[in-house]
Amino acid sequence: RKEVEQDPGPFNVPEGATVAFNCTYSNSASQSFFWYRQDCRKEPKLLMSVYSSGNEDGRFTAQLNRASQYISLLIRDSKLSDSATYLCVVGAQGAQKLVFGQGTRLTINP
Amino acid sequence: DAGVIQSPRHEVTEMGQEVTLRCKPISGHDYLFWYRQTMMRGLELLIYFNNNVPIDDSGMPEDRFSAKMPNASFSTLKIQPSEPRDSAVYFCASSFGLITDTQYFGPGTRLTVL
Numbered sequence: 440r441k442e443v444e445q446d447p448g449p450f451n452v453p454e455g456a457t458v459a460f461n462c463t464y465s466n467s468a469s470q471s472f473f474w475y476r477q478d479c480r481k482e483p484k485l486l487m488s489v490y491s492s493g494n495e496d497g498r499f500t501a502q503l504n505r506a507s508q509y510i511s512l513l514i515r516d517s518k519l520s521d522s523a524t525y526l527c528v529v530g531a532q533g534a535q536k537l538v539f540g541q542g543t544r545l546t547i548n549p
Numbered sequence: 550d551a552g553v554i555q556s557p558r559h560e561v562t563e564m565g566q567e568v569t570l571r572c573k574p575i576s577g578h579d580y581l582f583w584y585r586q587t588m589m590r591g592l593e594l595l596i597y598f599n600n601n602v603p604i605d606d607s608g609m610p611e612d613r614f615s616a617k618m619p620n621a622s623f624s625t626l627k628i629q630p631s632e633p634r635d636s637a638v639y640f641c642a643s644s645f646g647l648i649t650d651t652q653y654f655g656p657g658t659r660l661t662v663l
Binding site: 470471483485526530531532535537538539 | 584605640647
């Protein structure tokens, strides 16, 4: 089983729609969680950290469910510029590294 | 700060040749990471350094790969000899902390081995 698993997609949604995707992790000792965004032929960049209480940044909401070991990302009122690959990232002190998921590819259509 | 700087941005070489990729991390960051990204395998951690010391090189695919960090502002990833299956995008990243801080990635080196 992979340490971090994501649905690779692609997700194709119309502009203005709400889209959500999940990521599951296998290490119950994981303690840090992030979503990174990667545009085509570019480097990954931090989108947002994921906190235990959940957090929101504009149209983006991230949630953590420790019991079921998954994190989620919700994008409301999607824009064409949201088209990208979204990488789920998990860190555990014991593992001493961040583990990146394979990414979920999202395309917003006009 | 200029961010993480990598060179070259593109490299095309022939099988058997030596390839050297270079990275300058963000000043003040204690951690430096080398990743490889392919369509098939996604983003893979190859090696990381803490204060210029290699900590975990378990991701280095084989002895043909080596990495050094002679000082806090420079690191190299060398492939010798290169093979077509090494073709990928190689990213360097740096951060203040190991698992709780943002990793800042460089623009990557797109390597093609013919």
